Amino acid sequence: MNDNRSNDDLLHQLRIDRAQRDDDESPRRWPWIVAVIVAIVVIAGGIAAFTLRGQAMTVQTSTAVAAASGSDAAVLQATGYVVARRMATVSAQIIGTLTQVSVEEGETVKEGQVLARLDPTAYQAQLDAVQAQHAAAQAQVAQARATLMQARADAARNNAILKQGYISAQAAQQANTQVAADAAALDVAIKQVAAAAAQVQAARVNLGFTIIRAPFAGVITAKDADVGEIVSPYTAGGGGIAGGLATIVDMNSLEVDVDVNEAYISRVVPNMPVQAVLDAYPDWKIPAHVIAIIPSADKSKATVKVRIALDQKDPRIIPQMGVRVSFLEKKDANRKPLPGVLVPKSAVVQRGGKDVVFVVTDGRARQTTVTTGGDFSDMKQVTQGLSAGAEVVTTPSADLKDGEKVQVKAAGN
Numbered sequence: 001m002n003d004n005r006s007n008d009d010l011l012h013q014l015r016i017d018r019a020q021r022d023d024d025e026s027p028r029r030w031p032w033i034v035a036v037i038v039a040i041v042v043i044a045g046g047i048a049a050f051t052l053r054g055q056a057m058t059v060q061t062s063t064a065v066a067a068a069s070g071s072d073a074a075v076l077q078a079t080g081y082v083v084a085r086r087m088a089t090v091s092a093q094i095i096g097t098l099t100q101v102s103v104e105e106g107e108t109v110k111e112g113q114v115l116a117r118l119d120p121t122a123y124q125a126q127l128d129a130v131q132a133q134h135a136a137a138q139a140q141v142a143q144a145r146a147t148l149m150q151a152r153a154d155a156a157r158n159n160a161i162l163k164q165g166y167i168s169a170q171a172a173q174q175a176n177t178q179v180a181a182d183a184a185a186l187d188v189a190i191k192q193v194a195a196a197a198a199q200v201q202a203a204r205v206n207l208g209f210t211i212i213r214a215p216f217a218g219v220i221t222a223k224d225a226d227v228g229e230i231v232s233p234y235t236a237g238g239g240g241i242a243g244g245l246a247t248i249v250d251m252n253s254l255e256v257d258v259d260v261n262e263a264y265i266s267r268v269v270p271n272m273p274v275q276a277v278l279d280a281y282p283d284w285k286i287p288a289h290v291i292a293i294i295p296s297a298d299k300s301k302a303t304v305k306v307r308i309a310l311d312q313k314d315p316r317i318i319p320q321m322g323v324r325v326s327f328l329e330k331k332d333a334n335r336k337p338l339p340g341v342l343v344p345k346s347a348v349v350q351r352g353g354k355d356v357v358f359v360v361t362d363g364r365a366r367q368t369t370v371t372t373g374g375d376f377s378d379m380k381q382v383t384q385g386l387s388a389g390a391e392v393v394t395t396p397s398a399d400l401k402d403g404e405k406v407q408v409k410a411a412g413n
Contacts, residue, residue, distance in 0.1 A: 055405075056406055056407040057365075057397075057400065057404060057406050057407070058406070059360070059365070059393045059394070059406045059408060060393070060394040060395065060408070061360055061391045061408050062343060062344050062391070062394045063282060063389060063390070063391060064341040064342065064386050064387065064389065064392055065077075065277075065324070065341060065342050065388060066341055066342075066388040075329045076260065076264050076268065077324065077325065077326050077327070077379060078259065078260050078261075078306075078324075078379070079258060079259075079322065079323065079378055080257050080258030080259065080308075080322075081256070081320055081321065081322060081323065082254055082255070082256055082278075082317060082323055083254070083255060083257050083319060083320075084250060084253050084254055084319045085253040085254075085255060086216065086249070086252075086253035087247065087249045087250065087319070088216075088248055089224075089244040089246075089247050090214065090247070091212075091244040092116075092118060092232060092233060092245065093209045094118070094232075095230065095231070096118030096119055096122075096123075096210060096230070097118060097119045097228065097229070097230050098117070098118060098119075098226065098227050098229050098231060098245075099118065099119050100227065101115070101223070101225070101226055102114055102116060103115050103116075103220050103223065104220065104223060105220055105222060105223050106220065107219070107220045108217075108218070109217065109220060110214065110217050111216050111217045112213050112214060113213060113214045114211055115212045115214055115245060115246060116212045116225075116245055116246075117211055117212070118210040118212070119210070120207055120210040123203065123206045123207040123209075126206065126207075127204060127206075129203075130199040130200045130202075131200050131203075133196045134196035134199070134200050137189065137192040137196040138193050140189040140192065141186065141189040141190055143189075144182065144186035144188075147182045147185070147186075148182040148186050150182075151175070151178045151179040151182040152179050154175050154178070155172075155175040155178065155179045157175075158172040158175040212245060214248060215248070216248070216250055217250065218249050218250040219248065219249055219251055220246050220247070221247050221248070221249050221319070222246060222247040223245075223246045224244045224246060224247070225244070225246075231245060251315075251317075251318075254310060254313075254318075255291065255307055255308060255309050255310060256288065256310065256323050257306070257307060258308060258325055259305055259306075260303060260305075260306050261302060261303055261375060262297055262304050263302075263374075264374075265293065265304045267327065268290060268293060268306055268327055270290050270292060270293065271289055272289060272290040273287070273289055273327075273328040274288040274290060274308050274325050274326065275287065275325065275328055276323050276324070277324050277325075277326075278316075279323065279324070280321060281316065284316075286310055286311070286312050286314075286317075287311040287312055288308050288310050288311055288312075288325065289308070289309055289311060290307070290308055290327070291307040291308060292306075292307045293306050293307075294306070308325060324379075339373075339381075340381055340384065341381075341388050341390075342380065342381055342382070343357065343382055343386070343392050344378060344379060344392075345375065345378055345379065345380045346394055347380070347392045347393060347395070347396070348382070354369050355370050355372050356368060356370060357370055357382070357385075357386060357392045357393070357396075358392060358393040358396045358402075359386070359390050359391065359392055360391045360392070360393060360406060360408060363407075364403050364404060364405055365396070365401075365402070365403070365404050365406045366403065367402035367403075368386065369385055370385035370386050371385055
């Protein structure tokens with residue numbers, strides 16, 4: 001009996017407690033769980049990186065242009081914008097409510113053409129009032145003139161009677177004084193008529209201001225007010241009053257303003273021939289010439305502004321367009337044209353301590369080592385390593401790699 005009990009005790013001691021086993025294995029299980037999670041994250045990241053790597057990076061490109069070409073040598077190149085020398089924001093000269101607006105953006109107008117009309121009711125009433133005052137002043141002049149004539153007749157009669165001794169000298173003197181007073185009253189009435197006439201003229205001018213006309217021929221580039229709005233010759237900030245009606249630009253006054261690095265301004269002279277190329281039409285070369293060199297430098301940019309006249313007028317040329325200009329000079333033995341090509345400054349970056357550009361070929365960005373020259377406004381001269389016509393990434397990102405697949409961003413997007 002005792003032997004059986006001893007055997008049961010031994011079996012009980014050898015039995016494994018499940019709760020104790022789970023507690024002992026839990027600390028051992030966590031490192032494996034963490035390792036599995038980390039492996040999953042690494043694999044997912046690799047898959048994502050591989051997927052993204054297969055996608056094309058979107059970039060903007062610019063075309064490398066020759067520093068000198070054609071029968072004339074380009075001694076300098078710069079960039080600028082088309083500007084209008086004759087442009088005006090047309091506004092009302094009086095405060096009023098618009099009852100008619102006869103133009104829209106993009107419309108061509110002639111000098112003196114009616115652009116809009118204001119409500120004339122108040123100004124017509126003002127004109128009627130001052131015209132009535134003018135008529136009253138004229139009536140007062142007629143009355144004063146008649147009174148003066150009577151006073152003069154009375155004074156003449158009293159002076160004749162005084163000689164006969166029938167009235168006193170004082171009575172005759174009073175009659176003469178009355179003549180002087182009536183003459184002064186007539187003079188005042190005449191001046192009141194002149195003042196009333198001036199008021200009538202002012203009221204007519206104000207009434208005329210209710211019709212807004214084009215100051216010169218041009219194109220409407222902006223429309224800032226419409227029927228029902230209150231306009232004025234000045235802007236009432238936040239008060240619901242428009243300061244301008246429309247902006248008109250004389251397209252015949254378009255020219256180009258460029259900033260030339262002051263280190264090269266000696267190469268530019270008035271009437272110098274220029275070739276202009278709009279960013280919007282890179283294959284269109286527009287003949288032009290230098291109008292003037294503004295005698296003032298911008299110390300923050302170390303540039304001097306140059307005005308350039310466009311010798312060819314065309315509807316495609318509009319204000320604020322970007323333009324690249326080449327200052328031309330006839331070839332001679334004493335001056336050599338600039339070598340190499342020009343690209344935007346931002347296209348040249350450092351990789352491994354060298355100047356490089358990324359040339360887009362067959363949908364991939366190829367890293368190309370280049371030798372650079374001088375600066376020309378926002379352009380950089382590349383003397384070696386790049387040919388004219390090459391498409392370079394305008395602003396390469398730091399993570400752009402050699403041979404990476406790229407997609408060129410369309411202009412205007």
